[in-house]
Amino acid sequence: MSLLVVGTMAFDDIxxxxxxxxxxxxxxxxxVAYAASNFVQPVQQVSIVGYDFPASELETLQQRGVATEGVEVVADKKSFYWSGKYHxxxxxxxxxxxxxxxxxxxNPVVPESYQGAEFVMLGNLMPKLQKSVIQQLKKRPKLIVLDTMNFWMDTAMDDLKEVLTMVDVLLVNDSEARQLTGEFSLVKAARKILTMGPRxxxxxxxEHGALLFHENxxxxxxxxxLEDVFDPxxxxxxxxxxxxxxxxxTQxxxxxxxxxAIIVGSAMASFCVERFGADRLKEITKADIDERLSEFVQLVNFDINLV
Amino acid sequence: MSLLVVGTMAFDDIxxxxxxxxxxxxxxxxxVAYAASNFVQPVQQVSIVGYDFPASELETLQQRGVATEGVEVVADKKSFYWSGKYHxxxxxxxxxxxxxxxxxxxNPVVPESYQGAEFVMLGNLMPKLQKSVIQQLKKRPKLIVLDTMNFWMDTAMDDLKEVLTMVDVLLVNDSEARQLTGEFSLVKAARKILTMGPRxxxxxxxEHGALLFHENxxxxxxxxxLEDVFDPxxxxxxxxxxxxxxxxxTQxxxxxxxxxAIIVGSAMASFCVERFGADRLKEITKADIDERLSEFVQLVNFDINLV
Known part of the structure; x- marks a missing residue:
């Protein structure tokens, strides 16, 4: 019952x-690690940071059951840094x-100790790197999920299409689904994507939620x-x-x-946006999560009598 | 079990x-009449048309249980005409x-035969006219629902605020809720609106659905x-x-x-957009509606076990 996660660990300035x-x-x-570690441990992290990344942050993650053996620390370079301003x-x-x-x-390397992971989350990265991770896995995981973005559609579409044939679930936003398929209708886009590899x-x-497509x-x-989205x-x-x-x-x-699982993901995301960064995710308890899940049940629950 | 509807009957060119x-x-x-008459009859229509409005259209509505005594026909003027182009x-x-x-x-006049209506739908009109209809009702209906638009917020906000104190349900879109309250957050906007009259x-x-707010x-x-939204x-x-x-x-x-009721409304709207005008609404059956309602149940139904 392990989850392997590949993605960035970085500094943001928002x-x-x-x-x-x-x-x-x-x-x-x-x-991903802060959210997933509420449900499954270990979360096996594959990432890269520079000499400036605080050791205390890695320790905090370790205390939550996050394995960091796969996090490469580069001694003479700085960590990835992104700064942005929301409208x-x-x-x-x-x-x-x-x-x-x-x-x-x-150049992500899957440590020997991570082999056998049944669930793999490939965060948004260059498609070639995502493919390289899949190729390093000696046993086909039960489920491989891939995130990507429009940038890779602009610059590495062939690589992206290749790695799509190797995964089970694709995670994109609406504009990315449109760009990937050339279809404006999300229903038509979904139908096309489900022929490209992911099931x-x-x-x-x-803020408008999420759609899951599978077969028909x-x-x-x-x-x-939410009253306020503080930081998305x-x-x-x-x-x-x-x-x-x-x-x-749940396996x-x-x-x-x-x-x-999508409702659970939506509940976790609703915490994330309440504060800057992962601050809110660090403090929530199982009781907080259960209460939020109940709110989702209330939010969509209705009775209908088709008589 | 009657529904009184006030609103426009017109020509569109789309x-x-x-x-x-x-x-x-x-x-x-x-x-409103084409949708509601699937569930309740009579639908008591209050509207105004010109000499050019086809009598056959009024007859079609009558055959569906729509009373048209309150539809004023003006002998020397044309019907309301709107033409628009979607992006x-x-x-x-x-x-x-x-x-x-x-x-x-x-200047809407409620016929004597419509008095006693328990449900009243005030379509988007000048707020003074909406108020005048309410004042003509001898018995307070069980439920008064009001639709409006940003144009009245720009030009008749005081009148709109007055009529809001007289109704039970307000129906607006997201940008109108924001304009009415000056709040960007829909949750904050909703809280304000629920102090302005409607419960x-x-x-x-x-395409992103609808929210219902009541107390907390x-x-x-x-x-x-939908695969395609043909005409919204x-x-x-x-x-x-x-x-x-x-x-x-259901009373x-x-x-x-x-x-x-909101799910039923969403189901009816999903038919409307499949063809131009009310074409699709004219042909659907109870079986079609029930099937569509089942699709909504499937769409949002999930199991969660908070253990």
Whole structure:
């Protein structure tokens, strides 16, 4: 019952209409680990950081059952750094600074101790690196989930299409689904993507929830209506972490259980956006998570009598 | 068990990325009537048309249990005419022509035969006219629902605020909720609106579904993911018609039953957008509606075990 996660661990510097974060810990693998470790341990992290990444942060993750043997620490380079500013609607943002630093040389290596992982989350990275991770796995995992972004569709579409044939679930947002297929209708886009490799497709729509497509079925999970979205950074990765965490915990990859996993992911994402960075994720308890899940049940539950 | 509907009956001329409708029948009261008459009869229509409005259209409505005694026919003026063109995303449109014609003199009169209606749907009109209808009702209806739009917030906010104190349910879209309250967060906007008169608030988000707020509770109904939205004209009014129709049929205005009514409204709206105008609404059967409702159950149904 282990979950292998490949992604970035980084510094973020975020400005929203509510304030400035200063330099804080971010990165896709960080958010996935904080979310997933509520449900499954160990979370086996594969990432890369520089000499400036605080050891205390790795220790905090270890205390949550996150294995960091696969996190390469580069002695003479800085960690990946991203700075951005959100607009009022929180759906759009401007990137102010992107310093790749160690990420420019990232060549993920799966440690021997991680072999046998049944669940694998490939965070948004160059498709060739995602493929290399899959090729390093000696036993085919039960479930491989891949996240990606429009940048790779612009610059490495052939590689992306190749790695898509190797995974079970694709996780994209609505505009990425459209770009990947050239279809405006998300239903048509989904149908095309399900012929490209993945058997399951999750389309994230931010504050408008998420859709799960599989064969001819579709499931919709809302986002929780929140008083304020304080900082959306990492919400998508936190969603992925909750989703994977629930699946790895239950060892059940049926469509029915994936629905539940998406609700769990949505609940975790609803915590993430309440504060800067992973601050909120670090403090929540199982009771908080259960209460939030109950809110989701209330949010969508209705009776209908087809007579 | 009657439903009184006040609104426009008109001609529309619509262009979407899928084609042009030519001059067809439209108007808020038309859509409400086509949707609601599946669930409740009579639907008591209060509207105004010109000499050019086809008698056959009124007859078709009558055959569906729609009373048209309250539809004033003006012998020397034309019917309200609107022409618009949708953009590719179908969420935005340009108005090409608005000819008010008879609508400029609309002074709705509730016929004696409509008195006693328990459910009243006040379609989007000048707030003073909506108020005048309420004042004509000798017995306070069980439920008064009001639709409005940003135009009245720009031009008649005081009148709108006054009529809001007289109704039970407000129906607006997300941008209207924001404009009415000056709050960007829909949760904060909802809280404010629930102090302005209505005890229930429905925020329509088009393809992103609808939210129902009441006291401290919130319910979310998704829109059905459709392969194509052919023509969104009238979807909001059709939603309102399904919502009111279900409530009037069941005579139950509890929060729990309003949830179901919103799902019924969403199902009716999902038919409306499949063709130009009310074409699709004219042909659907009870079996079609039940099947669509089952799809909504499938769409949001999930199991969660909080152990």
């Amino acid at each position: 400005e929203t209409p509510f304030g400035k974060s200063g330099k804080i810990i971010g990165g896709s693998a960080t958010y 009022m609607d929180m759906n759009t943002r401007d990137t102010l600074v992107t310093d790749l630093n160690v990420l420019a040389d990232f 399951y497709l999750i389309i994230k729509k931010g 079925s579709v499931f919709f999970a809302p986002a929780l209506p 950074t990492g919400a998508g990765d936190t969603f992925a972490g909750g989703f994977m965490g629930h699946l790895a915990k 059940d990859i049926s469509f029915e259980n994936m629905k539940t | 262009e979407t990325p899928f084609g042009k409708s030519g001059k067809i029948i439209g108007g808020s009261a038309t859509y 590719m995303d179908m969420n935005t449109r340009d108005t090409l022509v608005t000819d008010l014609n008879v609508l400029a003199d609309f 229930y608030l429905i925020i329509k988000k088009g 509770s919130v319910f979310f109904a998704p829109a059905l993911p 004209t009238g979807a909001g009014d059709t939603f309102a018609g399904g919502f009111m129709g279900h409530l009037a049929k 139950d205005i509890s929060f729990e039953n309003m949830k179901t």
